[in-house]
Amino acid sequence: MKAVLTSGWGFQSRLTVQDKPAPGKPGPNDVLVKVHAASVNPKDWKLNYHIAMAASPLLVKRLPPLFGDDLAGTVLAVGSKVTDFAVGDRVYGMDMRLRTASLAEQTLINQKRIARMPVSLSFAQAAAMPLAAQTALQGLRKGKASAGSRVLIIGASGGVGTFAVQIAKIMGCHVTGVCSGKNVQFVRQLGADDVIDYTLGDYRDTAGPFDLVFDVTSYESPNTCAAMMAANGWFVSTGGDLRSMFFTPLYRLVGRNATTVVVESWRADLEALAAMVDSGTLGPIIDSEFGLADSEQAYQRSRSGRCRGKVVIRLVDEHGC
Numbered sequence: 001m002k003a004v005l006t007s008g009w010g011f012q013s014r015l016t017v018q019d020k021p022a023p024g025k026p027g028p029n030d031v032l033v034k035v036h037a038a039s040v041n042p043k044d045w046k047l048n049y050h051i052a053m054a055a056s057p058l059l060v061k062r063l064p065p066l067f068g069d070d071l072a073g074t075v076l077a078v079g080s081k082v083t084d085f086a087v088g089d090r091v092y093g094m095d096m097r098l099r100t101a102s103l104a105e106q107t108l109i110n111q112k113r114i115a116r117m118p119v120s121l122s123f124a125q126a127a128a129m130p131l132a133a134q135t136a137l138q139g140l141r142k143g144k145a146s147a148g149s150r151v152l153i154i155g156a157s158g159g160v161g162t163f164a165v166q167i168a169k170i171m172g173c174h175v176t177g178v179c180s181g182k183n184v185q186f187v188r189q190l191g192a193d194d195v196i197d198y199t200l201g202d203y204r205d206t207a208g209p210f211d212l213v214f215d216v217t218s219y220e221s222p223n224t225c226a227a228m229m230a231a232n233g234w235f236v237s238t239g240g241d242l243r244s245m246f247f248t249p250l251y252r253l254v255g256r257n258a259t260t261v262v263v264e265s266w267r268a269d270l271e272a273l274a275a276m277v278d279s280g281t282l283g284p285i286i287d288s289e290f291g292l293a294d295s296e297q298a299y300q301r302s303r304s305g306r307c308r309g310k311v312v313i314r315l316v317d318e319h320g321c
């Protein structure tokens with residue numbers, strides 16, 4: 001099968017499509033998926049890319065496919081304990097464990113990490129959802145978002161932020177999004193009640209108070225956002241760098257409501273998101289689409305930090321070819 005691997009090593013490494021053996025038979029709880037589409041998350045190049053770069057030149061050639069967490073595709077085979085999925089089902093999901101690499105024509109994934117795709121979406125649209133939409137959902141829950149909560153979403157125009165704005169509105173929150181000027185109208189169209197253009201100045205002393213500050217950029221901290229927080233308000237970070245990943249939860253030690261969301265894929269969450277999509281209240285935003293052979297360009301686009309929604313990689317066109 002075709003899979004994305006690295007060629008070269010260290011800073012010379014580039015993603016290329018190569019032939020690799022197909023995954024073996026599914027384990028008892030595994031589903032073998034023919035991947036129709038995958039999507040790119042910053043974690044892919046922050047972590048997986050560096051694992052490949054750190055491996056010795058000799059090891060690089062032997063590495064299994066490592067790239068890609070999100071997938072949408074059709075079931076090719078199921079393990080002995082899988083009763084909820086059958087061959088031919090259209091599924092979507094993600095697994096951050098290295099075993100599941102979605103930039104490959106076939107991959108194995110644990111049955112608890114997938115669900116049936118929203119019926120109203122194409123494979124490319126469905127592949128844009130699992131990691132980013134579940135991060136948004138789980139982050140909002142961790143920050144105790146509920147009807148009437150005043151929620152600030154910093155990074156509202158990116159992969160996670162576009163879902164967070166929409167899901168917070170579905171939860172009945174009053175949503176303020178933060179993005180650059182070129183995305184203000186776009187974030188408003190997603191449903192945000194108010195939008196702040198961060199290029200116009202430091203809003204942190206004037207905006208608020210917010211019951212939840214959901215920082216998707218990882219540039220902020222409970223301290224830098226203190227003036228915007230309501231009493232007992234929550235600060236939730238997606239922990240996009242080591243500082244915010246490890247230090248944000250430590251604010252709990254001094255009595256602050258602060259935490260980091262570390263996304264996990266759960267069937268119940270994927271089903272809840274699919275129901276939102278099929279009821280017409282939630283939709284993925286696609287920044288750009290690439291073919292498998294152009295995975296390196298897709299990663300470069302994500303690395304730009306300027307994506308509006310998600311970068312998708314198609315392995316099969318919508319006619320199944």
Ligand SMILES: NC(=O)c1ccc[n+]([C@@H]2O[C@H](COP(=O)([O-])OP(=O)(O)OC[C@H]3O[C@@H](n4cnc5c(N)ncnc54)[C@H](OP(=O)(O)O)[C@@H]3O)[C@@H](O)[C@H]2O)c1
Nearest residue numbers: 042135155157158159160179180238240261262263305307
């Ligand atoms: N812990 C977890 O489980 C988890 C899960 C998912 C993601 N993450 C992390 O969360 C972060 C965001 O992920 P993502 O997929 O949403 O990334 P992304 O799609 O690459 O985010 C791009 C967006 O960030 C916006 N942005 C950049 N600088 C900004 C600023 N100063 N203020 C407000 N917005 C700004 C850009 O908007 P403009 O062009 O308008 O500036 C762009 O729309 C990453 O660091 C990722 O690693 C963590």
